[in-house]
Amino acid sequence: MVKLTAARSRIAGGLYGSLLFFVLAAASPAQADSGSDAPARLGGFEVVLEDETREIPGRAGRIRWATYWNLAWDAHPQALAYQIETMTSEGVSPKLKTQDGTFIKLEVASGENKKSLGMDKRDLQIALISGQLSYRVRALLADNRAGEWSAHFPVGRIGAPPPWKGGG
Amino acid sequence: MHTAKTLFRTASLTTLGSLLLASGIAVAAGTAGPSFTDPTARLSGGTAITRGALVYIGPFAALTAANGNKISIGDASNVQDNVTVDATRGSVALGNEVILAHGATVRSGSIIGKSGTCPSAAAYCPSFVSFNATVDGGTIEKDAMVSALARVGPGVTIPSGRKVLPGKNVTTNAQVAAKTVPVSEADRVFMHDVVHVNTSFAETYTALAAENASNVRGVNYDPGNSDFNPLRNLPTLAGKATRNPNFRNRIIGDVRMHDALDDLDDAMGNSISLRADEREPFEVGSIASMDDRVTFHALEHSHLHLGDEGKYGARSIVHGGATPHENTTITGDNFELGDGAVFFRSRIGADSRVGSRSVIQDSDLPAGTEIPSNTIILGNAVFGRVEW
Numbered sequence: 001m002v003k004l005t006a007a008r009s010r011i012a013g014g015l016y017g018s019l020l021f022f023v024l025a026a027a028s029p030a031q032a033d034s035g036s037d038a039p040a041r042l043g044g045f046e047v048v049l050e051d052e053t054r055e056i057p058g059r060a061g062r063i064r065w066a067t068y069w070n071l072a073w074d075a076h077p078q079a080l081a082y083q084i085e086t087m088t089s090e091g092v093s094p095k096l097k098t099q100d101g102t103f104i105k106l107e108v109a110s111g112e113n114k115k116s117l118g119m120d121k122r123d124l125q126i127a128l129i130s131g132q133l134s135y136r137v138r139a140l141l142a143d144n145r146a147g148e149w150s151a152h153f154p155v156g157r158i159g160a161p162p163p164w165k166g167g168g
Numbered sequence: 169m170h171t172a173k174t175l176f177r178t179a180s181l182t183t184l185g186s187l188l189l190a191s192g193i194a195v196a197a198g199t200a201g202p203s204f205t206d207p208t209a210r211l212s213g214g215t216a217i218t219r220g221a222l223v224y225i226g227p228f229a230a231l232t233a234a235n236g237n238k239i240s241i242g243d244a245s246n247v248q249d250n251v252t253v254d255a256t257r258g259s260v261a262l263g264n265e266v267i268l269a270h271g272a273t274v275r276s277g278s279i280i281g282k283s284g285t286c287p288s289a290a291a292y293c294p295s296f297v298s299f300n301a302t303v304d305g306g307t308i309e310k311d312a313m314v315s316a317l318a319r320v321g322p323g324v325t326i327p328s329g330r331k332v333l334p335g336k337n338v339t340t341n342a343q344v345a346a347k348t349v350p351v352s353e354a355d356r357v358f359m360h361d362v363v364h365v366n367t368s369f370a371e372t373y374t375a376l377a378a379e380n381a382s383n384v385r386g387v388n389y390d391p392g393n394s395d396f397n398p399l400r401n402l403p404t405l406a407g408k409a410t411r412n413p414n415f416r417n418r419i420i421g422d423v424r425m426h427d428a429l430d431d432l433d434d435a436m437g438n439s440i441s442l443r444a445d446e447r448e449p450f451e452v453g454s455i456a457s458m459d460d461r462v463t464f465h466a467l468e469h470s471h472l473h474l475g476d477e478g479k480y481g482a483r484s485i486v487h488g489g490a491t492p493h494e495n496t497t498i499t500g501d502n503f504e505l506g507d508g509a510v511f512f513r514s515r516i517g518a519d520s521r522v523g524s525r526s527v528i529q530d531s532d533l534p535a536g537t538e539i540p541s542n543t544i545i546l547g548n549a550v551f552g553r554v555e556w
Contacts (some may be wrong), residue, residue: 069354087469087470087490088358088362088365088467089467089489089513090269090361090366091361091365095361106352106357109350110350111349111350121349124546125349125352127529127547127549128334129358130547131491132490152490152495154490155354163532163548164533165548
């Protein structure tokens with residue numbers, strides 16, 4: 001089960017942002033290891049597309065904008081760090097990345113154009129990247145142990161594409 | 169639970185992509201290591217073709233240097249299955265970390281990944297030419313991309329940081345702005361990891377061949393022994409694990425086909441590469457017909473599940489990847505894929521047909537779908553036409 005909500009907010013300094021939330025309600029909260037053999041599992045995953053738009057000083061009527069894909073999860077109480085695996089459409093990178101934070105933030109679209117065009121070609125850029133790249137995450141624990149891998153989260157995608165209406 | 173406020177607060181932090189790029193994690197060029205050329209690749213030109221370290225040249229790639237012209241390939245570059253590089257009327261220069269994806273064509277006078285700039289002033293960064301795209305005497309700078317079925321004409325330069333949209337035909341520099349979009353951080357992470365996957369192939373296929381040269385011919389093992397695929401597998405044909413180095417096409421790894429080798433011999437053309445060189449199997453129903461230079465490829469954590477009585481046109485490509493259907497790319501029975509068409513990370517129902525030189529990407533299409541030729545479908549929507 002998933003929950004989809006939208007929000008829009010304004011940030012000081014002429015920066016506008018909008019967020020689309022895709023909350024994976026089915027994901028369980030982070031589970032402590034609790035001394036049992038149960039592997040640590042991350043939970044509380046949220047996937048968000050975040051837009052930022054700025055007016056360009058000295059260039060009236062033009063904007064610079066970017067869209068970021070954010071994946072965040074709840075901190076696991078026993079995690080020393082988090083390990084990230086990247087899957088591309090050409091294969092899985094043999095390099096695992098390690099980070100302390102509980103989020104991934106990646107630019108998936110950007111542009112500079114007339115303000116009247118809005119975020120020109122934004123959706124197209126996101127469609128092109130969607131599914132080309134995905135991440136999964138696990139907790140790194142003490143004694144060189146690791147938790148369970150999460151599901152894969154395709155970069156750029158916050159839900160199924162709209163249904164096919166024919167055409168071509 | 170995270171909130172919008174929390175996420176906005178993080179907006180000023182360095183993003184993952186720039187962290188990875190700045191850390192040098194993904195840079196492979198400049199690293200010593202073996203290169204591998206699949207024995208089915210056709211390299212014509214002798215010493216006029218040079219390659220650097222950790223280069224992977226896939227099955228049935230065709231590289232021709234003639235009339236005093238040269239082909240140079242830099243470190244950590246890859247020339248994937250059924251790529252054509254033609255240097256008969258002018259040299260072709262490929263820099264470091266150049267990715268030529270399945271079915272790409274690079275013609276005389278093209279220069280890829282040699283000029284331009286990299287993010288964070290790095291010395292090396294990838295450039296990318298996608299499925300069945302053509303660079304026809306153009307220049308693709310470092311950190312630039314050409315999407316599937318696009319074409320870049322003679323004298324045109326795609327500058328660093330730009331990506332040609334699918335199916336576009338860029339014939340003048342004046343068209344570049346309108347037919348490209350910025351390369352994103354996500355694109356850069358994607359390209360760097362594709363470089364890593366293929367440099368890993370250069371090493372693991374070299375090891376596989378060193379054990380027994382026949383291991384990299386015909387119907388045979390995947391290389392295994394990589395971080396992402398420690399095991400080796402043989403294809404299964406009509407329920408039987410099969411190794412046949414003498415078969416004219418390449419069927420690699422855990423490909424599970426309905427047909428026996430004799431059936432495939434009848435239904436298949438030549439220069440076909442069905443490559444499951446990562447751990448996950450893919451399942452291929454009976455083949456009604458498969459023309460020359462077809463490529464199937466899938467990767468770890470993704471699957472292909474192709475129905476019975478499939479028809480696959482010349483130079484067509486079926487490629488796996490992340491999908492909402494348990495990462496499986498699915499075609500129903502009696503599916504027909506036209507010449508030069510690309511079916512990528514999608515699902516389509518039975519009795520469907522995709523016309524020649526069309527691209528289906530990240531889509532879910534019902535049974536009986538008919539897609540005309542030269543049509544780009546992205547995320548269940550018509551993006552446009554192939555312009556050339």
